[in-house]
Amino acid sequence: MLAFLPTLAIFAWVRIYPITETLRLSLHKWDILSKNKPFIGLDNFRELFHDRLFLDALVNTSIIAFGVLAVTIPLAITIAALIHHRTASRFSGFYETAVFIPHVVSLVPAAMAWKWIFDAKLGPLNALLQYFGVPAQPWLFDPVLSVICIIVLCSWQALGYAVLIYLVGFKSLPVSLFEAAKLDGAGGIQRFWYVSIPLLKPITLYVSVVTLISGFNVYAQAFVLASDSQGAPGRLVRVLVLDMLENSFRNYRVGYAASEAVVLLAIVLVLTLIQFGLLREKGRA
Amino acid sequence: MTAVDATGKVSVSAAEEIPARERLINLAIDVFLFAFSLLMILPLVFLVSNAFKTPQELLAWPPTIIPAEPTVENFRAVLADTPLARWIFNSLTFAVLSTLSIVATSAISGYVLAKFRFRTLSVIFVIILATAIVPFEVYMIPLYFQAQALGILNSTWGLLLGYLVMSFGIFLIRQNVMHSIPDELLEAARIDGAGEFWIFWAIVLPLLRGALGALAVLAFFQAWTAFAWPMIVTTTRETYTIEVGLALFQTGFTVDLGRLSAASATVLIPSITLFVILRRNFVQSVAATGLKE
Numbered sequence: 001m002l003a004f005l006p007t008l009a010i011f012a013w014v015r016i017y018p019i020t021e022t023l024r025l026s027l028h029k030w031d032i033l034s035k036n037k038p039f040i041g042l043d044n045f046r047e048l049f050h051d052r053l054f055l056d057a058l059v060n061t062s063i064i065a066f067g068v069l070a071v072t073i074p075l076a077i078t079i080a081a082l083i084h085h086r087t088a089s090r091f092s093g094f095y096e097t098a099v100f101i102p103h104v105v106s107l108v109p110a111a112m113a114w115k116w117i118f119d120a121k122l123g124p125l126n127a128l129l130q131y132f133g134v135p136a137q138p139w140l141f142d143p144v145l146s147v148i149c150i151i152v153l154c155s156w157q158a159l160g161y162a163v164l165i166y167l168v169g170f171k172s173l174p175v176s177l178f179e180a181a182k183l184d185g186a187g188g189i190q191r192f193w194y195v196s197i198p199l200l201k202p203i204t205l206y207v208s209v210v211t212l213i214s215g216f217n218v219y220a221q222a223f224v225l226a227s228d229s230q231g232a233p234g235r236l237v238r239v240l241v242l243d244m245l246e247n248s249f250r251n252y253r254v255g256y257a258a259s260e261a262v263v264l265l266a267i268v269l270v271l272t273l274i275q276f277g278l279l280r281e282k283g284r285a
Numbered sequence: 286m287t288a289v290d291a292t293g294k295v296s297v298s299a300a301e302e303i304p305a306r307e308r309l310i311n312l313a314i315d316v317f318l319f320a321f322s323l324l325m326i327l328p329l330v331f332l333v334s335n336a337f338k339t340p341q342e343l344l345a346w347p348p349t350i351i352p353a354e355p356t357v358e359n360f361r362a363v364l365a366d367t368p369l370a371r372w373i374f375n376s377l378t379f380a381v382l383s384t385l386s387i388v389a390t391s392a393i394s395g396y397v398l399a400k401f402r403f404r405t406l407s408v409i410f411v412i413i414l415a416t417a418i419v420p421f422e423v424y425m426i427p428l429y430f431q432a433q434a435l436g437i438l439n440s441t442w443g444l445l446l447g448y449l450v451m452s453f454g455i456f457l458i459r460q461n462v463m464h465s466i467p468d469e470l471l472e473a474a475r476i477d478g479a480g481e482f483w484i485f486w487a488i489v490l491p492l493l494r495g496a497l498g499a500l501a502v503l504a505f506f507q508a509w510t511a512f513a514w515p516m517i518v519t520t521t522r523e524t525y526t527i528e529v530g531l532a533l534f535q536t537g538f539t540v541d542l543g544r545l546s547a548a549s550a551t552v553l554i555p556s557i558t559l560f561v562i563l564r565r566n567f568v569q570s571v572a573a574t575g576l577k578e
Contacts, residue, residue: 003393003397003482003485004393004394004397007390007393007394007450008394008409010390010449010450011390011394011413011450013431014428014431014446014447014449014450015416015424015450015452016412016416017427017431018424018425018427018428018431019416019419019423019424019427021424021427022423022424022426022427025426025427079318079321082314082318083318085311085314086311086314086315086318089311089315091315091318091319094319094322095318095319095321095322096568097561097564098322098323098325098326099321099322099325100568101325101326101329101557101560102325102326102328102329104506104510104556104557104560105329105510105553105556105557106509106510106527106528106552106553106556107510107512107528108512108527108528108531108532108535108549108552109332109531109548109549109550109553110328110329110332110549110553112332112531112535112545112546112549113328113329113331113332113546113549114328115535116331116332116335116542116545116546117328119542122343122344122542124331124346124347124348127346127347127348156325156328159325160325164568188310213420216420217420217421219422219512219513220512220513220528220532223512223516223532224532224535241422241513244422244426245426245513245516245517248426249517254426254430257426258426258427261422261423261424261426262423264420264422264423265419265420265423268418268419268420268423269418272418
């Protein structure tokens with residue numbers, strides 16, 4: 001029992017305290033150098049919503065998060081269904097591993113591989129496009145294209161996790177239902193569409209929220225992919241975490257950065273509440 | 286495993302009804318999955334292969350998978366240019382210490398929260414669960430100033446500060462204790478005069494081996510792949526973790542592709558090997574996160 005106390009102390013020290021500190025700082029003006037930190041209420045937040053860079057970051061991050069969601073979920077459920085269908089196959093272990101590996105490899109080296117693929121001059125993607133007569137694109141130097149590149153990279157990584165969770169879901173579905181559907185003459189695709197997908201709704205909800213939340217926390221991917229050769233990291237695709245760190249450590253506006261963190265927290269909380277809300281609704285129905 | 290057998294049987298009986306068509310469809314699915322799996326790992330395969338290529342071959346189209354004239358020149362150059370070994374060592378120390386700390390704290394608190402029933406404890410558990418929702422990025426700035434106040438920036442301890450506990454780990458172990466360790470067992474030990482510490486050490490821990498193993502793998506990879514926190518805590522070249530070192534190395538403008546690939550491959554190959562060895566553990570622990578609801 002008493003052994004629990006040190007853990008609690010550590011927990012309070014490295015989790016509870018910094019979280020409350022973030023909330024507190026967000027209401028204060030603190031620019032590191034200044035000794036006093038006046039309380040300024042919601043001024044930071046008011047300023048945030050007129051801050052071009054922040055709004056830019058918010059829009060980019062949202063596009064990335066929802067883009068990853070739109071790519072990952074349909075693809076993951078399809079792949080998981082196919083892998084599940086072929087569990088008996090000799091290769092099912094290989095499929096699972098191959099799809100999952102991008103999720104565990106270190107982010108920076110993996111992003112490096114994609115950076116080469118997207119490279120305007122050396123990359124195989126442009127070479128492939130030119131082979132089909134499509135002109136080469138400056139993938140990582142165009143504000144719109146580079147967002148697409150980040151979505152591709154993030155989806156590539158998120159897919160393995162989603163497929164794994166869906167596989168667990170497929171395994172827990174009652175086999176009898178599928179047999180009944182089959183007796184009623186439902187084909188494979190019909191069974192997938194009318195039996196599996198509705199039954200997997202709670203899992204879809206869970207995976208969606210997890211994917212969205214990690215999408216909103218995107219940082220390293222943007223840092224590696226969208227940093228140009230002059231060493232100006234992440235200028236091109238501004239994301240929330242980057243903007244926050246820049247305000248805190250480059251502009252020394254800690255209070256202001258904390259209020260950005262609070263906005264991020266609010267987004268995550270809303271997403272989580274939506275998940276719980278929908279789940280409860282479903283339980284009642 | 287039983288579920289696998291059940292579905293296996295289903296597809297077998299289906300194959301008996303319409304053998305030819307079913308088998309053709311299965312073959313098509315296999316081909317598709319095989320191609321898709323290859324596509325997923327292709328970027329990594331190319332990365333490793335690029336690491337062994339000469340500058341001329343790097344420009345070749347179509348890109349070769351097996352280098353025509355494999356060379357270790359890239360690796361030699363990278364090791365000369367960067368303290369790569371140092372970075373890997375930093376990451377390794379950080380990840381191992383973080384894993385030990387997370388496993389120890391999760392085991393103790395998970396057990397206490399599952400088996401001792403007081404009102405305060407349930408309140409604490411709710412707080413822990415609530416903090417699990419808060420992304421690390423939200424509170425890392427105040428945490429940075431805590432590290433600064435302690436004077437542990439640019440050190441393993443500074444890195445560790447952010448990765449001492451894992452809310453999800455506490456939750457995972459608590460669920461495991463509730464499901465796999467019956468109260469009667471602990472009661473029996475107490476009647477036999479066993480001390481609380483002995484019960485924890487000799488009864489609870491061995492029963493939790495599987496769950497703790499899964500958690501350890503999760504914790505290790507979490508620290509190994511950490512990016513944002515090491516990025517702000519370490520500012521000197523000698524203290525970078527491998528992720529930060531690589532990320533900053535690639536923004537330098539004198540860097541060429543072969544060297545970058547070599548550095549990346551050096552990091553990737555051990556972690557992929559480790560993953561393939563620990564695959565079962567890993568899949569189990571990640572799947573457990575999906576059972577949260």
